[in-house]
Amino acid sequence: MPVGTQATVKTTRNSDLTQMGYEMILCNTYHLYLRPGRDVIERAGGLHRFMNWDRCILTDSGGFQLFSLSSLRRVTEAGYSFQSHIDGSSHILTPEGVLDLQVLFGSDIMMVLDECLEQPSGRERTEDSMRLTLRWAERAIKLHTGGRGSLFGIVQGGAFPDLREECARELVDMGFDGYAIGGVAVGEDRERMELAVNGCVDVLPSDKPRYLMGVGKPEDLVDFTAMGVDMFDCVVPTRNARGACFFVPGGRLNLRNTRFRSDFGPVQPGCSCYVCVNHSRAYLRHLFGAKEWLAPILATIHNLHYFACLMEEIRQQIARGSFQQWRTEWHLTRESFNSDGY
Amino acid sequence: MPVGTQATVKTTRNSDLTQMGYEMILCNTYHLYLRPGRDVIERAGGLHRFMNWDRCILTDSGGFQLFSLSSLRRVTEAGYSFQSHIDGSSHILTPEGVLDLQVLFGSDIMMVLDECLEQPSGRERTEDSMRLTLRWAERAIKLHTGGRGSLFGIVQGGAFPDLREECARELVDMGFDGYAIGGVAVGEDRERMELAVNGCVDVLPSDKPRYLMGVGKPEDLVDFTAMGVDMFDCVVPTRNARGACFFVPGGRLNLRNTRFRSDFGPVQPGCSCYVCVNHSRAYLRHLFGAKEWLAPILATIHNLHYFACLMEEIRQQIARGSFQQWRTEWHLTRESFNSDGY
Numbered sequence: 190m191p192v193g194t195q196a197t198v199k200t201t202r203n204s205d206l207t208q209m210g211y212e213m214i215l216c217n218t219y220h221l222y223l224r225p226g227r228d229v230i231e232r233a234g235g236l237h238r239f240m241n242w243d244r245c246i247l248t249d250s251g252g253f254q255l256f257s258l259s260s261l262r263r264v265t266e267a268g269y270s271f272q273s274h275i276d277g278s279s280h281i282l283t284p285e286g287v288l289d290l291q292v293l294f295g296s297d298i299m300m301v302l303d304e305c306l307e308q309p310s311g312r313e314r315t316e317d318s319m320r321l322t323l324r325w326a327e328r329a330i331k332l333h334t335g336g337r338g339s340l341f342g343i344v345q346g347g348a349f350p351d352l353r354e355e356c357a358r359e360l361v362d363m364g365f366d367g368y369a370i371g372g373v374a375v376g377e378d379r380e381r382m383e384l385a386v387n388g389c390v391d392v393l394p395s396d397k398p399r400y401l402m403g404v405g406k407p408e409d410l411v412d413f414t415a416m417g418v419d420m421f422d423c424v425v426p427t428r429n430a431r432g433a434c435f436f437v438p439g440g441r442l443n444l445r446n447t448r449f450r451s452d453f454g455p456v457q458p459g460c461s462c463y464v465c466v467n468h469s470r471a472y473l474r475h476l477f478g479a480k481e482w483l484a485p486i487l488a489t490i491h492n493l494h495y496f497a498c499l500m501e502e503i504r505q506q507i508a509r510g511s512f513q514q515w516r517t518e519w520h521l522t523r524e525s526f527n528s529d530g531y
Numbered sequence: 532m533p534v535g536t537q538a539t540v541k542t543t544r545n546s547d548l549t550q551m552g553y554e555m556i557l558c559n560t561y562h563l564y565l566r567p568g569r570d571v572i573e574r575a576g577g578l579h580r581f582m583n584w585d586r587c588i589l590t591d592s593g594g595f596q597l598f599s600l601s602s603l604r605r606v607t608e609a610g611y612s613f614q615s616h617i618d619g620s621s622h623i624l625t626p627e628g629v630l631d632l633q634v635l636f637g638s639d640i641m642m643v644l645d646e647c648l649e650q651p652s653g654r655e656r657t658e659d660s661m662r663l664t665l666r667w668a669e670r671a672i673k674l675h676t677g678g679r680g681s682l683f684g685i686v687q688g689g690a691f692p693d694l695r696e697e698c699a700r701e702l703v704d705m706g707f708d709g710y711a712i713g714g715v716a717v718g719e720d721r722e723r724m725e726l727a728v729n730g731c732v733d734v735l736p737s738d739k740p741r742y743l744m745g746v747g748k749p750e751d752l753v754d755f756t757a758m759g760v761d762m763f764d765c766v767v768p769t770r771n772a773r774g775a776c777f778f779v780p781g782g783r784l785n786l787r788n789t790r791f792r793s794d795f796g797p798v799q800p801g802c803s804c805y806v807c808v809n810h811s812r813a814y815l816r817h818l819f820g821a822k823e824w825l826a827p828i829l830a831t832i833h834n835l836h837y838f839a840c841l842m843e844e845i846r847q848q849i850a851r852g853s854f855q856q857w858r859t860e861w862h863l864t865r866e867s868f869n870s871d872g873y
Contacts, residue, residue: 476538
C-alpha cells in the first residue's frame, strides 16, 4: 500500500490511486498527531473525511517515526516521551493513547504501539524490548475488544529467530485481527531481514493478514510473498520517483542519465500508465533536468502503477496455483533486459 | 493562456489543461533553446510531439527572458548576445535565428524578437529601442512570408502613447497575423500599463488577435478586454497557487492563514473544479503547512479553472452584447464578499 504520511501520498491525487486500483493507504499517526492535530481531524469527522479518501486507511502506531525522527525520545513502561521534531514541544504516546488516536482518526486498520530498535542490537536488549512491546500489545488489545476497526499486533525480536517466534506466539495467543512483522527495513541487510521473517511467519495464522512493515523493493514483494507475507507498505515507489528512478521489468532506470537525452520511447514499452502512454524518456529527462514539478508527479504515477500491476500479477498467480513457477521466471526475465531496460 | 515555460505548465498534466478547456499554452523559446536544446526538439519532431500537446503552442521570442534572466546580455543591431543563465555559455539570438527556432519547434504562433526595456525608461531610449524592434520585425516578416504558423509583431514604446501608436501603425503596415502589446507588466504601475495599451490598441486591426503579453490578474483580464484586448498570458494563476493563494470571486484567499485551520468548506462554494468538489480549505491548509507536493498541484488546478471560467464568461457576455454591463456588476460583486471569500 502507498504511504500517505501527511494525509496524502506524495505528488498524487486520490483519484490517481483509485484509478490504479489501490485499496488502502498508510497514514502516520505521529505526523497527524503533531500536524494538523487531533482536534482538526476530529472536527473533520475523521481522517477519511479530512482527506476525502473513502477506501481503507491503515494508521501506524508512531513507534517507527519516534525511532527515526525524534532525537529526543525516551521509552518507559508507560510509553514514549518525546519532543516534536517540528516545534520541540513535549508529548507522551502510550499504547492506550495511540489506540485512542487511531479510533478518533477512524482507521480501518490500527497498529499497536511497539518499540522499534536500531539494528543490529544485542540479544538482551532485543529481548527486553520485545517483552515491552508484548506488554504494550496486551494493554492495547484489552482496550480495543469490541471496538470498530481492526487491530494488528506487531512482532519484534530483531534478527533472533527464536525471539521472533516467541513474540509471534504470544501475540497470536492474544488474538489480533492481523499480525505485522516490524523492526525490519531499518538498514539491516537482506539476510537479517529474512531471519526476522522466517522466525515468525509460519507461527502467524495463515487466515489472518501477515503484514511486513516498510518493505519493499519489487524483488522483496515477490520473495516475501513466497515466504507467506500478505501485505506490504513502502516509500520505495514514491521516493525513488522523486529521485528520477523509474521501475521497469529489468530493474530501475535513472532518467537523469545523459543517454536518455534523445530516447523518445516510453519508460516501459507496453506499459499502460498515463506516463508511458503519453510521454517519452527524453521528455521526462528534460523535466527532471529543469527541476519541473511535473517530473516527480509523472514518475510517481508510473512507479505506483508498476507496483500495483506487480501485486495484481502475484495475486493472480497465487489464485492459479502457479505462483512459485512464475516467481522463478520473473527473476530470470529481469536478468534478460539490458541497462536501458530494453 | 497558461505558461509552459519548460514545455510544461508548472505542476499540471496536459490532461488537466485540456479538461479545463485551455486551447493554447505559451512556451519560452529562450528556455527551450538552452534546455533541452534545439537538437532534442528537432529529433522529437517538434515541440508538440516532444511534450505531447496537440493543441496550440505560442512561443515567445526570448526577448523578455533575456531582459529578466540574463545579466550578461548585449543588444546590437544584429540581435541579442548573451550568456546562458544555466552554464554561462555564449549565445546570440537574432530576429532570423529566433524565427528559425520557432519554425523548428513547430509553433502555431511565433513572436518576433523585440527589445524589452526596463521601466521607467526615458523617451529617447524608448524611441531608439522601439525603432530597433521595428527593424527586427521587418527582418522577421521578410523571412516568414509564406511560412507555416502565424507570426505576431510586438508593439513597444513604453508608456509613451504616441510612440506606441507609431509602432503599432508601422507593424500594421508590415501586415502581421496578429499583434502583441509588449513591454508591459514589467513592474510598472497600472496607470502606465493603461497608457501603453490605450496608445496602440485602437490602431491594431480588430479582425486580428490583439495580445497583451504577461497580463494578468482577473481584474486585468476583465478591464483590458473592455479596452479591446483578445489574448493574455500570465504566470499569475500558477505562481499564486504555489504561494497558497487561491483566486475566488471575492479576490484571493491565502490558505496558509490560521483562520482556515478548521474551515471544512470548499475554497470557492459552487466551484466545479476537482479541488473544490473533493477537498476542504482545512485540508489544503494542512497540505501547505506540511509542504506537501499535492498543495501547489491542487491550488494550480483551482486557479487555472477559475481563470478558464472567467475568460469563458467574458466570451459569452461579449457574444450576447452584455459585456460592459456584466463588467460593472463583476466589479461590484467582488466587493460584496468578506475576507474569507464568503
